[in-house]
Amino acid sequence: MEQYFSILKQSPLFAGIEERDLSPMLGCLGAKERQYKKGSSIFSEGEPAVYIGLLCSGAAQIERIDYNGNRTIVSVVDSGELFAESFACAGVERLPISVTATEDCAVILLDCRRITQACCNACAFHQQMIYNLLKITAQKSIRLHQRAEIISHRTTRGKLMAYLTLQATQKSSTKFTIPFDRQELADYLEVDRSGLSAEISKLRKEGILTCRKSDFELL
Amino acid sequence: MEQYFSILKQSPLFAGIEERDLSPMLGCLGAKERQYKKGSSIFSEGEPAVYIGLLCSGAAQIERIDYNGNRTIVSVVDSGELFAESFACAGVERLPISVTATEDCAVILLDCRRITQACCNACAFHQQMIYNLLKITAQKSIRLHQRAEIISHRTTRGKLMAYLTLQATQKSSTKFTIPFDRQELADYLEVDRSGLSAEISKLRKEGILTCRKSDFELL
DNA sequence: CTCCGTTCGTTGAAAATTCAACATACATTT
DNA sequence: AAATGTATGTTGAATTTTCAACGAACGGAG
Numbered sequence: 430m431e432q433y434f435s436i437l438k439q440s441p442l443f444a445g446i447e448e449r450d451l452s453p454m455l456g457c458l459g460a461k462e463r464q465y466k467k468g469s470s471i472f473s474e475g476e477p478a479v480y481i482g483l484l485c486s487g488a489a490q491i492e493r494i495d496y497n498g499n500r501t502i503v504s505v506v507d508s509g510e511l512f513a514e515s516f517a518c519a520g521v522e523r524l525p526i527s528v529t530a531t532e533d534c535a536v537i538l539l540d541c542r543r544i545t546q547a548c549c550n551a552c553a554f555h556q557q558m559i560y561n562l563l564k565i566t567a568q569k570s571i572r573l574h575q576r577a578e579i580i581s582h583r584t585t586r587g588k589l590m591a592y593l594t595l596q597a598t599q600k601s602s603t604k605f606t607i608p609f610d611r612q613e614l615a616d617y618l619e620v621d622r623s624g625l626s627a628e629i630s631k632l633r634k635e636g637i638l639t640c641r642k643s644d645f646e647l648l
Numbered sequence: 649m650e651q652y653f654s655i656l657k658q659s660p661l662f663a664g665i666e667e668r669d670l671s672p673m674l675g676c677l678g679a680k681e682r683q684y685k686k687g688s689s690i691f692s693e694g695e696p697a698v699y700i701g702l703l704c705s706g707a708a709q710i711e712r713i714d715y716n717g718n719r720t721i722v723s724v725v726d727s728g729e730l731f732a733e734s735f736a737c738a739g740v741e742r743l744p745i746s747v748t749a750t751e752d753c754a755v756i757l758l759d760c761r762r763i764t765q766a767c768c769n770a771c772a773f774h775q776q777m778i779y780n781l782l783k784i785t786a787q788k789s790i791r792l793h794q795r796a797e798i799i800s801h802r803t804t805r806g807k808l809m810a811y812l813t814l815q816a817t818q819k820s821s822t823k824f825t826i827p828f829d830r831q832e833l834a835d836y837l838e839v840d841r842s843g844l845s846a847e848i849s850k851l852r853k854e855g856i857l858t859c860r861k862s863d864f865e866l867l
Numbered sequence: 868c869t870c871c872g873t874t875c876g877t878t879g880a881a882a883a884t885t886c887a888a889c890a891t892a893c894a895t896t897t
Numbered sequence: 898a899a900a901t902g903t904a905t906g907t908t909g910a911a912t913t914t915t916c917a918a919c920g921a922a923c924g925g926a927g
Contacts, residue, residue: 567737
């Protein structure tokens with residue numbers, strides 16, 4: 430577990446908590462370490478929602494597959510980020526989404542009940558963690574709002590441009606790399622892959638952007 | 649302010665807090681009461697996001713209007729619910745959405761900074777409120793996920809049926825009343841109003857549902 | 868009662884998406 | 898070097914949505 434301390438102490442979940450307190454806290458919280466191979470499932474839709482996941486290395490996606498087999502990519506999880514914390518904190522019975530490793534992953538699982546219920550050893554930290562969790566959860570809400578704003582555009586072009594301009598804003602640069610290939614981007618934007626490719630070509634011809642694979646530049 | 653105590657003590661924000669403590673707390677939190685007429689704006693897009701709103705009476709909607717004038721209804725706010733808490737808690741600069749009164753409203757505004765920063769008088773309550781806020785924020789995230797799941801369907805019929813079956817599930821009944829007229833439902837589902845009306849007619853002819861105005865029944 | 872404004876349903880044409888199929892490019896393996 | 902597999906781009910037909918316009922139903926105001 431100690432190998433991930435450099436990740437943990439940078440995580441907003443442990444903001445305001447000293448590194449020397451990490452080890453007893455993790456024990457108190459019943460933290461479990463898990464490894465997942467690229468492509469494997471970290472959480473599956475329908476599982477009980479009790480664990481908060483903290484991605485220590487690798488990358489993952491929040492997905493949903495409907496009964497027709499259509500995949501939706503709800504969001505991406507980068508190293509150092511939490512996932513599934515909303516479901517665990519809200520006390521829902523079962524996960525409405527799946528979490529899939531897009532790279533080999535190392536994950537720390539925290540039982541949400543151990544965070545939200547005070548314990549005898551490290552109570553002082555619990556309050557800080559709950560506050561940290563509040564801030565993280567609120568920021569995740571914003572990301573959901575942002576995705577909703579993107580998806581709410583009616584056309585492929587509208588969705589694509591909304592996504593790309595948001596990426597450019599967040600990276601503070603007109604050049605950026607997106608974390609998706611074409612199929613994944615289509616699954617994130619809720620559009621047809623071939624139509625998305627066609628729209629990218631059109632935007633390229635119109636001189637609005639250039640791209641190579643996942644590297645984009647807005648002109 | 650006292651006239652709203654019956655609402656306040658039922659609000660999840662004040663769960664675990666005694667009614668006799670409400671009055672000093674509201675003072676400590678710098679609560680402000682506001683009245684809004686039906687159709688007026690409670691918060692406008694671009695305003696600084698410092699206040700958490702608590703709707704004491706009436707009803708409101710979370711909306712966004714894009715540069716073309718297209719309205720998106722992100723969610724509805726019912727009496728007793730919080731709104732804008734994610735934006736305030738996440739510490740974003742400006743609101744990315746507007747809140748509009750769909751009925752005459754009474755609202756209590758709470759400065760988020762006064763909740764998340766401990767104060768000298770009622771510190772014991774602050775921790776409870778932060779925990780309550782965490783739970784509320786997480787539950788709001790779930791609602792955003794639910795809307796995303798609805799919007800993610802590609803066709804008008806798919807979106808409509810996803811919405812209606814969710815409503816039926818939440819009301820635990822095949823008969824229910826939705827909080828939207830046709831235009832508002834279209835703005836929530838991100839579809840064309842006339843196309844939505846046509847789809848409802850078709851579903852009616854197919855014997856899948858019956859409806860009168862906003863009263864629906866799934867068969 | 869009539870007028871008026873709003874909501875809702877209907878329709879047909881225009882526009883956009885989806886779908887299926889195939890071509891191309893590139894990297895990896897044998 | 899050839900074969901294979903994956904990702905991406907292209908195309909045309911089918912489907913669906915959007916858009917604009919209009920008519921019917923309804924309720925409130927005068």
